[in-house]
Amino acid sequence: MQVKVQTLDAAEAGAIELNDAIFAVEPRADILHRVVTWQLEKRRGTARGTRERSDVARTGKKWGRQKGGGTARHGDRRAPIFIGGGKAHGARVRDFNPSLNKKVRTLGLRMALSSHAKAGSLIILDGNAGEKTKELQAQFAALGFGKKALIIDAEAGGFLAARNLQGINVLPAIGANVYDILKSDTLVLTRAAVEKLEARFNG
Known part of the structure; x- marks a missing residue:
């Protein structure tokens, strides 16, 4: 599937071809429920x-x-x-250490990503974030983020200026998980994050 790419200034920067095996999977409520339940149970001490x-x-x-x-x-x-x-x-x-088949966990993550792509709440960004929180807040407002947005970048150091913004959650690609993805109104991926996610599934 093809999705347009935007810059932080809300300008179009071409398009990107997303892997249908990752971003075009039909979501199933039972799989997503199993993965979210496992994830919340796993975090208990x-x-x-x-x-x-x-x-x-x-x-x-x-x-x-x-x-x-x-x-x-x-x-x-x-x-x-x-x-x-x-x-x-x-x-x-x-x-509290429940077990869940790795294939089910992987399928749940694919479905969570696909649910945002299907709903039209997936934004692909190109370019690096600025260092000023106020500038970044104005750019996010122009892009039309919802009340809760999840930004997934390739590395953990990206979008540091967004840490103080209310309703904005930032994760590295390696930390992408079903619970945080489903909890957000808007899913924002950088080009580098898309490449990392596709390599993660293909690997």
């Missing part, structure tokens, strides 16, 4: 478990006589009602 009655380091000796002490009959100091005792029904260690 390991839940720390609490120390229960068998885990605390306290004596197991019966600390008082059974009768005549005027208190309840306790066997040891590890009971949850005591300070320093074990936690009753505490949290267990949980490791």
